[in-house]
Amino acid sequence: MTLLTYMAKNAFGNPRRTALTGLSLAVSLALILVLQTILLEITKPTGLDESIPRIVVRHRTSLTMQLPRPYEAKLRRLPGIVAIVPFNWFGGVWKDDRFENFFPRFGTEPEKYFQVFVENSPRDPAMLAAWKATKNGCFVGDKLAARHGFKVGDDLIIKGDIYPVDLELKVVGILVGPKCEELLFRLDYLDDLLGETTRAGTYFVLADSGPRVDVLLPEMEAMFRNSDAEVKAETEQSFALSFVEMLGNIKLFINALVTVVVIAVLMIAASTMSLAIRERTREVATLKAVGFTGGHVMFLIVGEGMVVSMVGGGLGLLLAWFVLPVPKYFISIGAGILTLAVIGLPLLLVSVLLPETGRGWYRRGLARLRAAIEAYGPGLSVFAGVMVTLLLLQAMPSQDWVAFSGGMIQSMTVRPETMYLGVAITLIVGLGSSLWPAWSASRLSVLDGLRNQE
Amino acid sequence: MAIPLKYNLRHVARRWKTTSTTVLSIGLVVAVFVSVLSLANGLSQAFVASGDPLNVLVLRKGSTAETNSTVRRADYYSAKFLPGIATGSDGLPMVAVETINIASLAKLSGGSSNAAIRGISPASLTMRAGLTLTEGRMVAPGLNELLVGAGATTRFKNTKLGDTIRLVKSNWKVVGIFDASRSSFDSEFWGDVEQLNREFDRSMYSSMVLRAVSPEAVEMLINTVETTQKLSNLKAQREVAYYAEQTKSSAPIQFLGVMISVIMAVGATFAAMNAMYASVASRAWEIATLRVLGFSRGSILLSFSLEALAIGFLGGVIGGILALPINGVTTGTTNYSSFSEIAFAFQITPGLLVSGVVFASIIGVVGGFLPALQASRIPIIDGLKSGS
Numbered sequence: 001m002t003l004l005t006y007m008a009k010n011a012f013g014n015p016r017r018t019a020l021t022g023l024s025l026a027v028s029l030a031l032i033l034v035l036q037t038i039l040l041e042i043t044k045p046t047g048l049d050e051s052i053p054r055i056v057v058r059h060r061t062s063l064t065m066q067l068p069r070p071y072e073a074k075l076r077r078l079p080g081i082v083a084i085v086p087f088n089w090f091g092g093v094w095k096d097d098r099f100e101n102f103f104p105r106f107g108t109e110p111e112k113y114f115q116v117f118v119e120n121s122p123r124d125p126a127m128l129a130a131w132k133a134t135k136n137g138c139f140v141g142d143k144l145a146a147r148h149g150f151k152v153g154d155d156l157i158i159k160g161d162i163y164p165v166d167l168e169l170k171v172v173g174i175l176v177g178p179k180c181e182e183l184l185f186r187l188d189y190l191d192d193l194l195g196e197t198t199r200a201g202t203y204f205v206l207a208d209s210g211p212r213v214d215v216l217l218p219e220m221e222a223m224f225r226n227s228d229a230e231v232k233a234e235t236e237q238s239f240a241l242s243f244v245e246m247l248g249n250i251k252l253f254i255n256a257l258v259t260v261v262v263i264a265v266l267m268i269a270a271s272t273m274s275l276a277i278r279e280r281t282r283e284v285a286t287l288k289a290v291g292f293t294g295g296h297v298m299f300l301i302v303g304e305g306m307v308v309s310m311v312g313g314g315l316g317l318l319l320a321w322f323v324l325p326v327p328k329y330f331i332s333i334g335a336g337i338l339t340l341a342v343i344g345l346p347l348l349l350v351s352v353l354l355p356e357t358g359r360g361w362y363r364r365g366l367a368r369l370r371a372a373i374e375a376y377g378p379g380l381s382v383f384a385g386v387m388v389t390l391l392l393l394q395a396m397p398s399q400d401w402v403a404f405s406g407g408m409i410q411s412m413t414v415r416p417e418t419m420y421l422g423v424a425i426t427l428i429v430g431l432g433s434s435l436w437p438a439w440s441a442s443r444l445s446v447l448d449g450l451r452n453q454e
Numbered sequence: 455m456a457i458p459l460k461y462n463l464r465h466v467a468r469r470w471k472t473t474s475t476t477v478l479s480i481g482l483v484v485a486v487f488v489s490v491l492s493l494a495n496g497l498s499q500a501f502v503a504s505g506d507p508l509n510v511l512v513l514r515k516g517s518t519a520e521t522n523s524t525v526r527r528a529d530y531y532s533a534k535f536l537p538g539i540a541t542g543s544d545g546l547p548m549v550a551v552e553t554i555n556i557a558s559l560a561k562l563s564g565g566s567s568n569a570a571i572r573g574i575s576p577a578s579l580t581m582r583a584g585l586t587l588t589e590g591r592m593v594a595p596g597l598n599e600l601l602v603g604a605g606a607t608t609r610f611k612n613t614k615l616g617d618t619i620r621l622v623k624s625n626w627k628v629v630g631i632f633d634a635s636r637s638s639f640d641s642e643f644w645g646d647v648e649q650l651n652r653e654f655d656r657s658m659y660s661s662m663v664l665r666a667v668s669p670e671a672v673e674m675l676i677n678t679v680e681t682t683q684k685l686s687n688l689k690a691q692r693e694v695a696y697y698a699e700q701t702k703s704s705a706p707i708q709f710l711g712v713m714i715s716v717i718m719a720v721g722a723t724f725a726a727m728n729a730m731y732a733s734v735a736s737r738a739w740e741i742a743t744l745r746v747l748g749f750s751r752g753s754i755l756l757s758f759s760l761e762a763l764a765i766g767f768l769g770g771v772i773g774g775i776l777a778l779p780i781n782g783v784t785t786g787t788t789n790y791s792s793f794s795e796i797a798f799a800f801q802i803t804p805g806l807l808v809s810g811v812v813f814a815s816i817i818g819v820v821g822g823f824l825p826a827l828q829a830s831r832i833p834i835i836d837g838l839k840s841g842s
Contacts, residue, residue: 017728024724031717061622062556062568064521064793065654097518162522164514228623228655232558245565246795248787257486261718264482268725271475275732345823352830353752 007300011307014276021272022312025429028265029316029422032258034324036418039254041411043244049119049178053213055205056239057220060230063089066199067229075203078219080212083115086200088187090167092158103144105158105167107187107198110139116206120177127152127173135189137172141180156183165193204236262425269433273305277437284441285449294442301441305434306427313426317419325413327404328396336389344381347373456753457744462761469733476722476729477769480817483718484773484810488802489780490711491809496801497787498701503637505693506583508540510675512662515689519791520554525659525688527551532684538671539664542577548665550575553647555654556794557621560611567786569610570794571600571621572639573647573659579632581665585639590615590630595646598653601630605640605797609786619643622653638697638789641797663693700791719817722769726821730762734829741829742837751830758826759819766818770811777802777810 012018057075059065069086076084088107095101110131114121122128122139131137140150150156150171158167169185191197207213213235220233234242244250277284284297292300323329351373354366401412466473505511512533517523530551540548553573558566572578579585579592593599600619607613618625626645634640647659664679666672672692679690734741741754749757781802789796 016731020724020728020731024721027717027724028721031714031721035714060558061654062558064556065622091522093518159516161516161518164516164524230623242566246567246788248785249563257490257714260482260486261721264479264718265721267475267479267482268721268728271472271479271725272728274475275472275728279732348824348827352755352827 003300003303007303007307010276010280010300011304011311017272017276018308018311021269021308022315024268025265025309025312025426026316026319028261028268029313029425030319030324032261032425033316033320033414033418033422034412035254035258035261036421037320037324037412037414039251040415040418042247042250043241045179045240050237051210052119052236053207053210054116054236055207055213055216055220055233056236057203057205057231057233058201058239060221060232063201065229066201067203067231068199069197071224071229071231072200072203074223075205075220078216078223080208080216082206082208083112084203084205085109085112085116086187087202087204088190088198089162089201090158090160090185090190091162092160092167094156094158103148104182106182106184107190108184109187113184116204117177118206120175120180123174123176130172131186134170134172135186135192136167136169138169138183138185139173139175140171140183141175141177143179144181144183145174158183163190163194165190167193262428265425266429266432269305269309269429270436272308273301273433274437276304277301277441281441281444281449284444285446288444288446289450297444298438298442301438302431302434305438306430309426309430309433313422313429317422317426320414320422321419325401325411326398327401327412328393328398332389332392332396335392336385339388340381340385343384344378347377347381351377457749457757459757459760459764462757463764465733465737466761466764469729472729472732473765476725477765477772479725480722480766480769480814481772481776483715483722483817484770484814485776486718487711487715487813488774488777488806488810489800490714491708491806492777492781492800492802493785494704494707494711495803495806496798497704497707497796499801500636500638500640500796500798501697501700501703503584503635504639504697505637505695506581506665507669507692507694508666508672509581509693510664510666510672510679510690511693511696512664512679512685512688512690513660515687520552520660521556521792523660525551525662527658529685529688530659530662532682533662533664533679536664536675536678536682538666538675538678540667542580544576546577548577548581550578550581550663551647551659551661552578552663553651553654553656553658553660554792555621555650555656556792559619561609562611563609567609567795568788568793569606570642570792571650571654572642572644573650574644575647577665578644578663581663582634582639584635584637586633588631588633590628593629593644593646596649597646598624598626598649599629599645600626601632601644602628603640603642603644603797604631604633605636605784605786606643606795607631608784609641609795609797621650622655624653626653636799638700638792638796641786641795662688664690700789703789703791715813719813722817723821726762726765726818727825729765730758730822730825731828733761734758734825734832737829738832738837738840741832742834742840745832745834745837755826755830758829759822762818762822762826763815764818765822766815767811769818770814773814774807774810 057067059067072084072086075081085108090105090107092105110128114128123142131139138156144150152171152173154171156169156171158169160166167185167189175184187198207216217233221231224231287297323333351370354370512525513520513523514525530549534547534549542548552575555571555573556568557571559569561567579587587601588604593601602613612619613628615628615631617628619628632644651657664675666675676690679685679688744754780800782799784797784799786795786797788794
């Protein structure tokens with residue numbers, strides 16, 4: 001018998017205990033990975049291409065203040081600018097003000113839009129021509145179109161809230177790109193409705209290179225200093241990040257939660273390990289009596305802790321890796337486990353509480369009922385759980401998280417750096433939970449241990 | 455017949471090493487539960503505390519918030535003398551026109567955030583009960599002067615008496631600090647409405663606040679505004695109702711808190727199960743003896759469930775104590791209906807602590823159920839044979 005098989009045999013010597021500890025580690029680790037994935041998704045959203053040298057110019061005071069339209073021509077004259085496009089946040093209400101019916105609606109200019117947002121394109125080149133020919137035409141992002149079933153030719157009415165006018169739009173094109181969640185309409189259509197030239201909320205500017213951006217930012221701000229509308233120019237990334245900052249200190253919040261979960265799981269694992277070792281006090285003493293040193297014993301016990309934590313951690317990582325990215329899996333498996341518990345636990349309770357008294361057919365009937373519940377109860381509840389899972393897997397539409405969360409979550413795919421964190425936590429828990437019991441076992445005196453009666 | 459609870463409690467105490475880690479891990483779950491929900495609690499409290507029951511808030515029809523509403527000067531003149539409006543100590547009707555502006559200001563913690571800059575009328579201050587000027591004086595009309603809410607002073611730079619803040623094109627001097635009893639006004643900057651309108655290049659107001667003479671007059675006043683021909687572009691509502699609606703912005707935090715706690719609870723339940731299984735396994739002989747003495751399977755089940763309940767309960771109490779220091783810590787987030795920073799504090803209420811303890815007790819009972827079940831099913835002969 002090698003040391004490794006000894007560790008493994010001990011780790012699974014009480015399979016129920018190992019399973020429970022492993023499961024609690026798996027669940028906690030999956031939770032940590034979910035939180036970390038959400039944090040990364042918020043702070044570094046998928047689909048934001050940092051290599052495109054794009055600048056956002058807005059009013060220095062705040063986003064709610066707008067910039068005069070002639071600024072566009074002035075900015076355009078700066079050297080190193082490839083293209084510039086005005087953007088105007090319309091806000092408004094589509095259908096009703098329920099959260100799932102909210103999506104960004106921007107006023108912009110068709111041709112210039114595609115010059116600046118080079119990663120996006122119309123699904124069909126003819127759509128751009130149609131947009132230029134239709135004043136109340138609009139483009140919808142492919143993801144948004146998929147979520148609400150918008151197609152070319154649809155009529156959309158957006159009720160104004162910031163502006164006292166309603167947009168009556170016709171979908172003329174679908175926008176295809178890495179992150180197309182918005183509706184775009186023509187700014188000159190809004191001008192017509194209002195009877196005046198609107199100002200622009202932001203100007204998006206495409207520079208000819210990354211280094212050029214660093215030169216342009218201060219130049220742009222200097223250009224309008226001491227005017228009635230001073231500007232703030234920043235990279236698209238820092239513009240996006242300023243929205244994340246608005247949420248508050250979300251990083252601290254999530255990191256604090258993760259820390260508490262790690263401590264909790266450490267304690268759970270440590271209590272199990274010390275239980276396991278205490279029950280084997282005599283075994284440890286025997287090992288020492290036959291010549292194993294304190295170091296050997298420590299190594300064996302730490303190894304056992306590692307085996308347990310790796311089983312649980314591995315399960316947690318698998319859970320996060322396969323189940324999490326698809327909402328359907330996530331929900332159907334969760335519902336299956338819930339069904340199992342809801343059916344199984346009451347059945348067990350009934351089988352215990354059925355009285356053993358009475359006589360004749362009454363007593364025999366009760367005994368038979370109890371036997372039946374004990375025989376078929378577990379099977380029945382497992383069957384029900386599996387059926388619910390399978391049924392939901394069949395019945396639920398295969399949406400991604402974008403559609404499922406109404407655009408809130410782009411993707412719940414666990415990233416490599418999050419997986420490394422999970423592996424690190426698994427190792428820390430394995431080590432941390434077994435060090436103390438291992439140390440006290442290594443100092444155990446042979447005599448005391450052998451005398452132990454537990 | 456029931457087994458005395460003392461039997462179980464003594465056992466819990468004897469096995470304190472294993473019990474304490476289980477209790478602590480349940481405690482941590484409850485600590486997370488209580489802290490995250492106290493965060494949500496504090497945020498909704500900021501909205502619940504805003505507004506005055508006697509005030510009627512008037513916005514443009516079709517607008518969803520103060521930030522996207524417009525009220526004209528003419529509306530103000532038409533509304534000023536409506537019946538049912540209270541008269542102030544200065545003999546003028548208590549009507550305030552206000553504007554809400556957003557300026558990105560430097561935060562104490564670095565970076566910047568959107569601050570709500572409210573243009574106010576002289577009546578604005580007296581119309582909000584629970585709002586007091588704690589330092590300095592009221593702003594003078596026609597001057598670039600600001601009052602800063604107590605919450606805003608904990609979040610933004612340059613908010614001490616005598617500091618200057620650059621808004622759009624000119625500098626503004628802080629002349630007073632007000633305490634709005636942790637309502638959302640606490641996070642705002644207040645200045646003369648006309649002066650701020652010039653600064654922000656706007657010709658219209660955002661909203662109009664009317665004060666009713668009595669609680670009964672509020673509904674009447676709302677009706678009067680709705681039916682007055684000249685005010686047909688406006689809608690009126692209770693000021694408290696407007697802010698109460700915004701409490702929904704704390705729903706995501708609440709949801710997150712419950713989700714995380716439930717998932718953590720699953721882990722803690724397994725821990726409780728382990729501890730209870732070990733407890734049962736070491737007492738097979740005792741349990742069998744109890745059965746011989748005539749205790750039924752049901753009473754064994756009950757007895758061990760109570761033991762698990764005690765462990766959970768203890769965890770709940772410890773979790774509540776662990777969470778307590780966070781009570782009153784201030785933080786901030788963005789209120790999306792006003793697009794500006796709102797400062798608020800973690801708020802632990804007795805009710806929240808009680809639900810924490812209940813939550814922990816549930817964890818204990820669920821975790822103890824299967825082990826207790828096993829205890830109740832130990833065959834008497836096998837138990838007695840296990841010796842020790």
